[in-house]
Amino acid sequence: MLLRSPPRRLHLLRPRHLRVLSHAAAALASPAPPPAPTEWTEAPVASVRAATADASLFHVSLDLSAHGPLLASHVAAGQFLPFRLPSAPYPIFLAISSPPPASSSASPPRSFDFLVKRLPGTPSARLCDLQPGDLVPVGGSVVGRGFEVTRIADARDVLVFATGSGISPIRSLIESGFGENEKIDVSLFYGVRNLQRMAYQERFSDWESRGIKIIPVLSRPDEQWTGQRGYVQNAFSRAKKIINPSSTGAILCGHKQMTEEITRSLVADGMPKDQILTNF
Numbered sequence: 001m002l003l004r005s006p007p008r009r010l011h012l013l014r015p016r017h018l019r020v021l022s023h024a025a026a027a028l029a030s031p032a033p034p035p036a037p038t039e040w041t042e043a044p045v046a047s048v049r050a051a052t053a054d055a056s057l058f059h060v061s062l063d064l065s066a067h068g069p070l071l072a073s074h075v076a077a078g079q080f081l082p083f084r085l086p087s088a089p090y091p092i093f094l095a096i097s098s099p100p101p102a103s104s105s106a107s108p109p110r111s112f113d114f115l116v117k118r119l120p121g122t123p124s125a126r127l128c129d130l131q132p133g134d135l136v137p138v139g140g141s142v143v144g145r146g147f148e149v150t151r152i153a154d155a156r157d158v159l160v161f162a163t164g165s166g167i168s169p170i171r172s173l174i175e176s177g178f179g180e181n182e183k184i185d186v187s188l189f190y191g192v193r194n195l196q197r198m199a200y201q202e203r204f205s206d207w208e209s210r211g212i213k214i215i216p217v218l219s220r221p222d223e224q225w226t227g228q229r230g231y232v233q234n235a236f237s238r239a240k241k242i243i244n245p246s247s248t249g250a251i252l253c254g255h256k257q258m259t260e261e262i263t264r265s266l267v268a269d270g271m272p273k274d275q276i277l278t279n280f
Contacts, residue, residue, distance in 0.1 A: 039140035040084060043067060045130045046111050053196040057165060058116045058128040061098075062136065065110040069141070074100045074112070076146030077173035078253075078279030081112060082139035088123040095279065096142065097168040099176035115168035115199055147173055147279050152249025155275065156184055157242075160212075161232050161262050163191040163254030169279050170253055171200055179211045191217040191232035191258070195225075215239075233261040245270035251277045 046063040062081075064071050077100065080093040098113035118128045130136070147169070152158060158179070162170045167190055179186035188207075192198045195218065204214055217228040217235040228235040232254070242248050250266055252259045263276055 040137050041067060041070070041140050042135040043070075043138050045132050045134045045136060047132055048128060048130055051115055051199045056118060056197055057199050058118055060114045060116050060127060060130075061111045062114075062138065063111055070138075071101050071108070071110070071112075073141035075102065076100060076148075077176045077178070078146035078169040079142045079144045081114075081142050083123075083127070084137040084139075085123045085126060091139075092123055093143065095169040095172075097171045099172050115165050115171070117165045144279065147251060147277050149173075149178060149251075149277070151277060152251075152275050154247065155249035156244070156247045158184055158186045158249045158251065159236075159266075160186060160188040160251045161191075161236070161254060161258065162188065162252075163232055163258050164197075165199070166254035167199055168253075170251070171203065173251070174207050174210060174212055177210075182211070184211075185213070186211060187213045187215060189215045189217060189232045189236055191219065191235070191254070193220045194218055194222065232258050233265070236262060237265065242266070242269045242271065246272070249275045249277070253279060 043062045043064055043066075046061040047059070048061075049059050051057040051059045074096060078095065079100075080095050082091045082093055084091050094114045094116065096112050097115045098109060098111070101108040116124050116127055118125050127136075160170060160173075170188065170190075174188075190198070195201070195216075198216065198218075208214060215228055215235060217230065217232050218225055219229070219231055221227075221229060228238075245266075248271060250262070250271065252262060259278070263273075266276060267273060
């Protein structure tokens with residue numbers, strides 16, 4: 001996930017915009033921006049490949065096998081890695097899409113994965129054009145607190161909302177083990193324009209096996225589509241209302257309009273704002 005300067009772009013973030021962007025709602029307090037890294041290092045690109053059928057999103061992986069402390073600094077889904085690209089006059093922050101190393105039951109991963117939106121003329125496009133082995137300057141540690149899931153530890157139902165490249169840190173969250181607790185039900189509303197722009201479709205079966213109910217929502221589907229149409233907030237409004245707001249949590253990552261409308265709806269249904277999570 002890359003966060004750009006416009007609020008609706010969730011995958012490329014300039015530090016000065018962290019004060020004004022809110023993925024939850026204007027009613028939620030805006031956090032202070034992460035400090036600029038004081039230490040930088042270089043990591044080689046491990047792989048770059050298209051993540052969607054229309055190549056609007058790319059999978060980018062960095063080989064961090066020689067950067068143990070950097071790997072170890074990733075402790076929560078939803079954290080970011082600073083990049084200092086030659087084509088950008090400022091550091092940019094990319095959400096890590098792979099799960100934290102400590103959450104893996106197999107051998108610890110030796111790389112970070114990212115879901116990058118390819119925007120012509122931007123640093124993100126340059127990143128998608130790199131080749132395996134190319135060196136990229138990155139911060140010496142990850143930044144951000146990530147999703148503070150302890151705030152919804154007692155929830156019985158969790159509603160997750162993602163649009164576009166905002167699904168990137170949600171992948172990290174799911175594959176870190178969130179939702180595998182039999183005591184909670186997790187529903188993921190995932191909105192994109194059409195199936196050609198929907199990333200991670202090959203992972204849906206695995207996510208469902210982990211206990212995640214996936215509701216794809218397409219705003220401009222073809223005539224063969226029989227699932228939910230429109231925007232995520234529209235699909236949610238057509239769904240069943242919250243039965244017990246005090247035992248329900250929400251996690252949001254996507255377009256500002258979506259997060260604001262969903263937050264207003266949740267709060268109107270009686271959900272405490274503290275149970276609505278974002279990753280910054």
